[in-house]
Amino acid sequence: MPELPEVQTICQSLSRQLTGLRIESAQQISKLRKSVATADLDLFCRGKTIAQICRRAKYILIHFSDQSGLILHLGMTGCFIINPEDGIALKHERVCWHLSDGSRWRFCDARRFGSLQLCPSSLSFEKHPALIGLGIEPLQENFTGQYLKELCQLRKVPIKTLLMDQSHVVGVGNIYANEALFRSRISPRKLATRLSKVQCEHLANAIQDVLTAAIAAGGSTIRDYHDVDGSEGHFSLQLQVYGRSGLLCPNCNTVIRRLVQAGRSSFYCPHCQRG
DNA sequence: ATATTCCCCTGGAAGC
């Protein structure tokens, strides 16, 4: 479900609502792809204060004041709800934390592709196995056309597959890979190694532009994604190719096509994206 | 080492 803009939006909301609160107790209600037994989770979290919440790739990092923390991933359908304690489990509620202000922070996830991992104070977040192999943050200043060109060199994968590989560039998933390629007029099938310097410049800029615009719009709600307060992301209205096969290209009126790459749908305009 | 394929799981939409 969530890519960088959605995770960023959720992090900002969590940060506003949870920073400074203490965890009274924690409970795992049912398992996720990676999760922690209730007894261990409760022992780990109990009495700790939430100092800071930030994002790395599509992971949410909960920093406690004792330097330990939690590493959360939303998978495809994960979401959070924070509301007054009512003692009633929500549908698909997987983990919950009881907080010092009387509220309950719930991690819900229908498909259970999400994950929860512990990061002890003895281990810095960057060295945690979940985060150690991750690639560059695309909104960082050193993510340039030149950097992307070097990444593409020697790689005989389609550029779209490379963009979605979190060990190279993080945060770009299926929606924004498709949109960035459309904006830079590059075919999703083009082999990474065959991109020119200029195309890499355009693509790096397109990735930054589309992610920035999506963050400003609060992300893209296609079906499941909602912010912590339940609100939808409005960037879905600005999507130009994602999910639009059979509809007309906004630039040239050619019919947008769908193809499958590495098991995921790609959407593109066969006329605009010939490069 | 690096690149596709399959699987994890649930629910909504579309087709018959």
Place this chain on the structure above:
DNA sequence: TGCTTCCAGGGGAATA
């Protein structure tokens, strides 16, 4: 109305 099939913002393990 109901059953079946396909599809979904991710990632990791098992294959080629």
